[in-house]
Amino acid sequence: MKTSLCFPRLIGEGGEYKTISKIGEGTFSDVLKIQCLRDGQYYACKQMKQHFESIEHVNNLREIQALRRLNPHQNILTLHEVIFDKKAGSVALICELMDMNIYELIKERKKPLPEKRIMNYMYQLCKSLDHMHRNGIFHRDVKPENILIKQDLLKLGDFGSSRSIHSKQPYTEYISTRWYRAPECLLTDGYYSYKMDMWSAGCVFYEIASFQPLFPGLNELDQISKIHDIIGTPPKKILNKFKQSRVMSFDFPIRKGKGISPFMPNLSRKGLPLMYAMLQYDPDDRIDAREALQHAYFRELRVAEKQALAMRRKMRLAENPLERDCISLRRISKEDQRQSEKQKEFKSPVKQFHLPALERRGGGY
Structure with a gap:
């Protein structure tokens, strides 16, 4: 080479x-x-x-x-x-080195991805976001090009735009790629939070399932217009919240929104509610990564994960008798402690008296 x-x-x-x-x-x-x-x-x-x-x-x-x-x-x-x-x-x-990114996976693919694969990718993406957010960092540029895969393994990369969750607002306005930019990033002067990553994840979710971008805006105004076309214009209460941190005022024509469902024939009924939860207009109502991992859509993966963990634990104990004995001793110690606590808890409150001995008569009493 x-x-x-x-x-x-x-x-x-x-x-x-x-x-x-x-x-x-x-x-x-x-x-x-x-x-x-x-x-x-x-x-x-x-x-x-x-x-x-x-x-x-x-x-x-x-x-x-x-x-x-x-x-x-x-x-x-x-x-x-x-x-x-x-x-x-x-x-x-x-x-x-990973094999490719999500964009490269779907850009020339004709046949839809199986839903189990979509589910697996989204579960791993939510895991990466949960780990990141719990460690005080948000990514700010979640998009197919920055999500890397190697066979069935998914990893989030490119943290060049990341920021601390605890850093002071306002942030840079035009940080994330436009198509995956949350409404609060478009409509405020840099007043947004880690919840913007969840909006981007919702856009990626749609794109993995349909091979088409959900909101491919040509510019900032067109971006908001495309969002309103799909999910509708938000109530005035939400727009007023955004207006408080915007120098320029805005008003939008009221639209009901045609919804996502008609464009998602290959996604199960449990998948769409999760996608909508990620694409809530108001970030305060938007699902976070920890909640997303507990969603009904991922139930099958959570069960499989628990079973695999239990199996690994059994194999480890079988290979290491010393660890197994230590766990048994800890279990016995905890049982003894619980029994002791129960005895204290159920100790009779009745006072004890020493009764005089009965005189024995003819082998009886």
């Missing part, structure tokens, strides 16, 4: 890497497929276009901070190494 001359070999703690091919390009970075010369393993290298002055400058990069906080997690892209070339001022993020 040809090694690109544009990107020199990288040397880091994991060894020396050579470039195999260029697999992606963005405004702020190039993504390369690289190979570690020490062990022959392939990785994805995100080569930043920005110039960095110092290691402190590198460590302040949001993407690095987010990945360090969120790793390891089965549904978050793994960061293996950060390489900083002080002389060139360049930074490269060495991450695990």
Whole structure:
């Protein structure tokens, strides 16, 4: 294979890497497929276009901070190494190599994905969002291109736009890709929260199932118009809430909305309520990732997950008798403790008296 001359070999703690091919390009970075010369393993290298002055400058990069906080997690892209070339001022993020992103999976596909596969992908996406939000970070650019897959495994990547949930508003207005931008991002001057990720997830849900974007707006106004066409114009109470953090006023013609159902023939009845819960206009009414994971749509996956966990636990105990004995001892100890507590709880309140001994007569009493 040809090694690109544009990107020199990288040397880091994991060894020396050579470039195999260029697999992606963005405004702020190039993504390369690289190979570690020490062990022959392939990785994805995100080569930043920005110039960095110092290691402190590198460590302040949001993407690095987010990945360090969120790793390891089965549904978050793994960061293996950060390489900083002080002389060139360049930074490269060495991450695990996935097969493709969701957009690449569906863009030329003719046959619909089986619903079990859609369900599995959405369950994993909600897991990644739940882990991220519980760790105080929101992504701000959830879209098919940033959701990576390897066979049945899904991982969320590209944390370059991420922010701390606890950071002060207002945020940057035009951060997420327009088609996946929540109403509060479109209608306020940067007053939005982590719930914007759930709106984006709802848009991705529709796109995985239909292979078409749900709200493909040509500009900001057209984006809002397309949202209103599908889910209707929200009540004045919600719009007034948005107006409080907007310099410019707005009024929209009242539309009922034609709904999502007619366009989703291959999604079961339990799937649509979850999608609508993700696409609630008011972020305060929108489902969060933890609630989404408990939705009826994912019941089958939750049951299978519990069964697999129980099986792994049994196998582990069978392989490690010492751990099994320790668990048995802990169980016995807890039983003893419970029995002791019960005895205390049911201790008779009746006073005890010593009765005089009865005189024995002829072998009887």
